[in-house]
Amino acid sequence: MKHRYHNPAPPQIPWVTEAFFDFWSTRFHPLWTLRRPLARLVSRRAEGSAAVTVVLQPNRHFPGLLPGQHVNIAVEVDGRRTTRSYSPTLLPDGRLEITAKLVRGGKVSAWLAGGMPIGATLDISPAFGDMTLATGASQPLLLLAAGSGITPMRALLRQLDAAGMPAPVDLVYWIRERGEQCFAAELAAIAARHSNFHLHLAVTGEGTPRVGGYDLSAIGDLAPRRVLACGPAGFVQAARERLHDKVVAFEAEAFSLPELADVETGEVELELSRSGRRLRVPRGTPLLTALEAQGINPPSGCRMGVCNTCVCEKGQGVVRNTLNGDYTSEPSTRIKLCVNSASTDLILEL
Numbered sequence: 001m002k003h004r005y006h007n008p009a010p011p012q013i014p015w016v017t018e019a020f021f022d023f024w025s026t027r028f029h030p031l032w033t034l035r036r037p038l039a040r041l042v043s044r045r046a047e048g049s050a051a052v053t054v055v056l057q058p059n060r061h062f063p064g065l066l067p068g069q070h071v072n073i074a075v076e077v078d079g080r081r082t083t084r085s086y087s088p089t090l091l092p093d094g095r096l097e098i099t100a101k102l103v104r105g106g107k108v109s110a111w112l113a114g115g116m117p118i119g120a121t122l123d124i125s126p127a128f129g130d131m132t133l134a135t136g137a138s139q140p141l142l143l144l145a146a147g148s149g150i151t152p153m154r155a156l157l158r159q160l161d162a163a164g165m166p167a168p169v170d171l172v173y174w175i176r177e178r179g180e181q182c183f184a185a186e187l188a189a190i191a192a193r194h195s196n197f198h199l200h201l202a203v204t205g206e207g208t209p210r211v212g213g214y215d216l217s218a219i220g221d222l223a224p225r226r227v228l229a230c231g232p233a234g235f236v237q238a239a240r241e242r243l244h245d246k247v248v249a250f251e252a253e254a255f256s257l258p259e260l261a262d263v264e265t266g267e268v269e270l271e272l273s274r275s276g277r278r279l280r281v282p283r284g285t286p287l288l289t290a291l292e293a294q295g296i297n298p299p300s301g302c303r304m305g306v307c308n309t310c311v312c313e314k315g316q317g318v319v320r321n322t323l324n325g326d327y328t329s330e331p332s333t334r335i336k337l338c339v340n341s342a343s344t345d346l347i348l349e350l
């Protein structure tokens with residue numbers, strides 16, 4: 001069940017703009033806004049040796065989320081508004097926990113890990129993502145997580161734990177070193193409560209194979225399992241290749257973009273029909289990245305083709321999907337700028 005906050009209709013104040021209202025109201029209370037969902041940093045703690053968990057108090061405009069879903073958060077880092085996606089766990093008291101892996105040189109993960117002062121606020125989007133479980137679902141599950149891909153699995157396992165673990169569930173969780181494990185005590189406690197939940201820790205630094213060569217015989221018959229996989233693009237791709245035709249259902253979400261063979265080179269011309277601007281961009285580079293490189297910042301969120309924030313009308317021209325290499329040539333089509341690159345000259349409604 002989606003957690004919802006009581007959210008009465010905002011007051012109509014014709015002579016005040018929303019931005020003006022929010023500017024002054026947040027001076028009285030950091031979470032008071034007219035409509036904008038915000039969350040305040042309450043606390044942070046280390047999560048294993050390579051991640052941090054931040055506890056956030058959202059305001060009443062945050063519409064809630066289902067276990068397994070994601071949100072975009074936007075923070076000001078080095079004077080620039082920067083958006084990234086995370087997979088929170090909703091706590092029973094309405095607060096959210098986000099666990100971010102520490103990424104070398106990473107902007108937002110470093111901000112969450114230390115730069116952001118306790119009490120400061122960030123923008124939070126409505127939730128998105130389809131890797132969720134229906135209430136009362138009793139299908140045997142195989143959960144596959146690599147690195148920070150454990151975060152949506154943790155939320156799903158809490159849901160299953162609360163429901164009494166209605167079916168056999170196995171979680172295989174790949175990490176580089178044992179100390180990197182997130183939620184160690186919590187996962188062990190769930191395993192102790194339910195004999196039909198099994199945690200398989202796969203520590204690659206100790207020689208355990210990655211998903212392509214991992215021994216899944218301890219899981220038993222794979223055929224009736226619904227598989228949910230989450231992690232970097234290479235992991236998700238390898239899991240799909242190995243399992244998609246051996247199980248009843250295979251669903252996956254990647255936290256990073258796959259690297260496609262660089263088949264397109266050279267430059268093409270973009271015409272931005274609303275602003276009247278024309279610019280040259282490299283073929284093969286995601287349009288969002290190419291536009292940002294020229295100082296144009298369309299709305300964006302996950303940058304992986306999941307959240308729909310960057311959808312934009314393509315008037316004419318051919319684009320290539322950077323996830324699967326497919327081409328789209330129909331005119332007047334809505335495309336995601338983050339996972340499409342220009343193959344020919346294009347007209348975009350920007």
Ligand SMILES: Cc1cc2nc3c(=O)[nH]c(=O)nc-3n(C[C@H](O)[C@H](O)[C@H](O)COP(=O)(O)OP(=O)(O)OC[C@H]3O[C@@H](n4cnc5c(N)ncnc54)[C@H](O)[C@@H]3O)c2cc1C
Nearest residue numbers: 084085086087100101105106107108109148151255302304
């Ligand atoms: C739907 C979705 C849900 C996500 N949920 C989570 C989550 O719950 N927890 C979490 O930690 N992350 C999650 N991510 C990834 C997250 O959005 C960011 O990409 C990540 O935190 C890095 O952002 P950054 O600003 O710190 O690094 P950036 O400044 O964007 O990147 C810095 C450098 O690190 C590299 N890099 C980026 N991500 C990784 C990575 N994971 N591993 C290794 N190198 C990397 C980049 O290529 C770049 O070179 C999710 C992503 C998606 C699409």
Ligand code: FES
Nearest residue numbers: 301302303308338
């Ligand atoms: S930024 Fe999320 S779909 Fe493009």
